[in-house]
Amino acid sequence: MKRSKVKELLAAGKTGTDVLVKGWVRTKRGIKNVAFIALNDGSTVNNIQIVVDVANFDEELLKNITTGACIGATGKLVESQGQGQSVEIVASSIELYGACDPETYPLQKKGHSMEFLREHAHLRPRTNIFGAILRIRHAMAFAIHKYFNDHGFKYLHTPIITSSDAEGAGEMFHVTSFDLKNVPLDENGEVDFSKDFFGKATNLTVSGQLEGELGALALGEIYTFGPTFRAENSNTPRHLAEFWMIEPEMAFYDINDNMDLAEDFVKYLIRYALENCAEDLEFLNKMVDNSLLERLKFVINNSFIRMPYTEAIAILEKADKKWEYPVSWGCDLQVEHERYLVEQHFKCPVILTDYPKDIKAFYMKQNDDGKTVRAMDVLFPGIGEIIGGSQREDDPDKLGARIRELNLPKKDLWWYLETRKFGSAPHSGFGLGFERIMLFVTGMSNIRDVIPFPRTPKNAEF
């Protein structure tokens, strides 16, 4: 008999037919003559109930059906006599695939703390909450590709190993094939990277943006979606050492087109989740954060506030609030400032633009005022910066001057600069942290719980 997924059985009116399900036991309850098994196969957050007439089954088999065990069950799908479910399977036969010692199996039928589950990341996909999160994560990844494909963007694979250290996005992980106990040195006692695998020092990428621009200036619109690495010693619920980032890059987009895209894109993802992950979101709304659905709907139904940095500073200076970090034009906004704007002043996602050039990256388009650049940061409630982007500097002279001012290694960026020398074009792009949008969509509060196997300082288990 062909295996049915629990999701199909719960959805379609197939009662009266014989079915086969395979999955993992969530709980078994019993009274003298009848036992009830709640079985989950990962296709949905909901379990299917298997009813077992104890008299018809081997006692030893039933004893082995414990929380966590893997079984296959055949039987007739019928309308349930009980209250908690519409249909159930009256078992005719059960096969035990893998027993699960209840004395040592870490997961119980009662709830566990997120911290405990994080230490059991190999088993936590079997919990309702992580099942829901991982299904949503899949749906979001799929929706990202669908959105860009539907809008004519090309998926560009930018390199994971890079030799450019110019972007300054953060500390990098070194990539080498050296024997670390015997690293070649040159005559000055420095590491001789000419003897390394690539003949130069290499690192794991901190961003695909610079290469993304090369693609955009040929294909028009591209996006990247891949792993990104930061060796920063960040210990917060919002940072990972290995995370996934989406970076669209578009020729002929100015900063306003860029904002329009960012807002439309994020709203699309949230709408996609609401339409395609309804059961999982309802589960999370019930178990994790009971204002989740309301918040998601609010975001897709309201326009983001757009405001230049300079105006935001004016609001913050007038705010009746004591800042731990004082506010003045030119300072970088701290978490407390961003939170005030998003969560108290506007109560809505905010896009801030036109930041002082001194606190932003070298590649951002310089405004005519000589002080600001066409940057945009999208700030979300509870999460902070979810997107960072800008129009890019397409004038080769201005870009070169900025690189000199900042003392960046121009020779390593020769290929980037040639795009401005040969057929330069106005263009823009941004980076969206995949796990940050996952935080928002799931209502989870720690980024380590929206990625299957988190990498953070002192943790690369699993």
Next chain:
RNA sequence: UCCUCAGUAGCUCAGUUGGUCAGAGCGGCGGACUGUUAAUCCGUAGGUCGUAAGUUCGAGCCUUACCUGGGGAGCCA
């Protein structure tokens, strides 16, 4: 990296001014129960109190260092 809180049974925690302080609930196991829903009821077994030093007649409790985790901050997506 800085600030702060925490680490006691498989899990979540209680443990007073240092002196019956080795505890509870849940989970597990055994039993009862003619359809259960995180079932219920009865019974039962679990612990070098994060690690290492120190103070003291005596440390789960006080001191120091370290490890791990949470929260906040910085860096950012």
